[in-house]
Amino acid sequence: MTETTRFWIGASTLGELGSAARGIRPLDVDASGAAVLGEPVDVGPNPMFLARDARDRLAVAHELDDGQVSTWQVDGDALHAVAPRSATGSALTCHVAFDADGSRVFAADYLGGRLAVHDASTGALLAAFDFEGDGPRSDRQASPHAHQAVLDRARSRLLVCDLGADRIRVIRFAPTGEPTYDPADDLVLHGGAGPRHLVVSGDLAVVANELDRTASLVDLISGAELQVVPIGPDVTPRGLGASAIALTRAGTVLIGDRDLDGVQALRLDASARTLSHVASLVTGGAHPRDLELTDDERHLVVADQASDSIAVVALDELGVPTHVVTTVATPAPACVARG
Numbered sequence: 001m002t003e004t005t006r007f008w009i010g011a012s013t014l015g016e017l018g019s020a021a022r023g024i025r026p027l028d029v030d031a032s033g034a035a036v037l038g039e040p041v042d043v044g045p046n047p048m049f050l051a052r053d054a055r056d057r058l059a060v061a062h063e064l065d066d067g068q069v070s071t072w073q074v075d076g077d078a079l080h081a082v083a084p085r086s087a088t089g090s091a092l093t094c095h096v097a098f099d100a101d102g103s104r105v106f107a108a109d110y111l112g113g114r115l116a117v118h119d120a121s122t123g124a125l126l127a128a129f130d131f132e133g134d135g136p137r138s139d140r141q142a143s144p145h146a147h148q149a150v151l152d153r154a155r156s157r158l159l160v161c162d163l164g165a166d167r168i169r170v171i172r173f174a175p176t177g178e179p180t181y182d183p184a185d186d187l188v189l190h191g192g193a194g195p196r197h198l199v200v201s202g203d204l205a206v207v208a209n210e211l212d213r214t215a216s217l218v219d220l221i222s223g224a225e226l227q228v229v230p231i232g233p234d235v236t237p238r239g240l241g242a243s244a245i246a247l248t249r250a251g252t253v254l255i256g257d258r259d260l261d262g263v264q265a266l267r268l269d270a271s272a273r274t275l276s277h278v279a280s281l282v283t284g285g286a287h288p289r290d291l292e293l294t295d296d297e298r299h300l301v302v303a304d305q306a307s308d309s310i311a312v313v314a315l316d317e318l319g320v321p322t323h324v325v326t327t328v329a330t331p332a333p334a335c336v337a338r339g
Helices: none
Strands: 005-011 025-029 035-037 047-052 057-062 068-075 078-087 091-098 104-111 114-119 125-130 146-152 157-162 167-173 179-181 195-201 204-209 214-219 225-230 242-247 252-257 262-269 274-282 288-293 299-304 309-315 321-329 333-338
Touching: 005 047, 005 057, 005 299, 025 299, 035 309, 035 321, 057 078, 057 091, 057 104, 068 091, 068 104, 078 114, 091 146, 104 157, 114 146, 125 179, 146 195, 157 195, 167 195, 195 242, 204 242, 204 252, 204 262, 214 242, 214 274, 225 274, 252 274, 252 288, 262 288, 274 321, 299 333, 309 333
Parallel strands: 047 091, 047 333, 242 288, 288 333
Antiparallel strands: 005 025, 005 333, 025 035, 047 057, 057 068, 068 078, 091 104, 104 114, 104 146, 114 125, 146 157, 157 167, 167 179, 195 204, 204 214, 214 225, 242 252, 252 262, 262 274, 288 299, 299 309, 309 321
């Protein structure tokens, strides 16, 4: 495990929330929490979400009215184009993930509710799944909104958070590796949840629900929603809710809370199959859109988009946030991708 963790920071180049960025930037955080931010690298318009694979490639989600993805090779602080920007066929691509061997990129399109599958080397659109359904919040759930795709490796499938329909869509992989989708496989959450992001822990998933500011504990074998808990104490509602989620090796779940402008920590007891709140921390920034752990899990890096800042948060031995170590200024940070 290295002393320093390298991150790539995705950002908004449109200036709709925070200042307009000029590209994505490398960020190095050492064991003390000291951070060094590199120069912007232009990878195209609005690179709001990033994913890194084992072959040092970076997938980029371009959150635009015509959703696009691209793939880049990492070479130190430089990036070289691998696959050019390719259309997903839908809009507002907000999340990307590589498959297990890095050959494909999965792109979640918020507007249109599509999960697009692209060849990571060429950008070619290989498959697409357009979801159907809605939820009880007519202002936010009139249609599907795919928000994230996560590999569930133990069960050879992909889990797609659908904020608009209160479902985790399940994309299965055939023995040939081809993705298939059957609505009967959906994992159904409580009405009005608005699942945004999730993490997998063994046979369980913890889901950060944006719309009602809760976390759901889900049994990935039975599909049952085992528990629903508030992500933290009540705060003045601002209609922003939960954002990103991370899980430490010690079992602490960390969730960005945009109503608090901070981070909430919950304890996952996998044996008892329960979640409980343990701590809240205000970062000093605004609109924590994404967060990620350092390799040694001594720190959490939080992208506070609306305040043009990144907070480096110290964690104790259980992964519970204790204080902000440092704050780094950068325009509209929207994603923290490790690797």
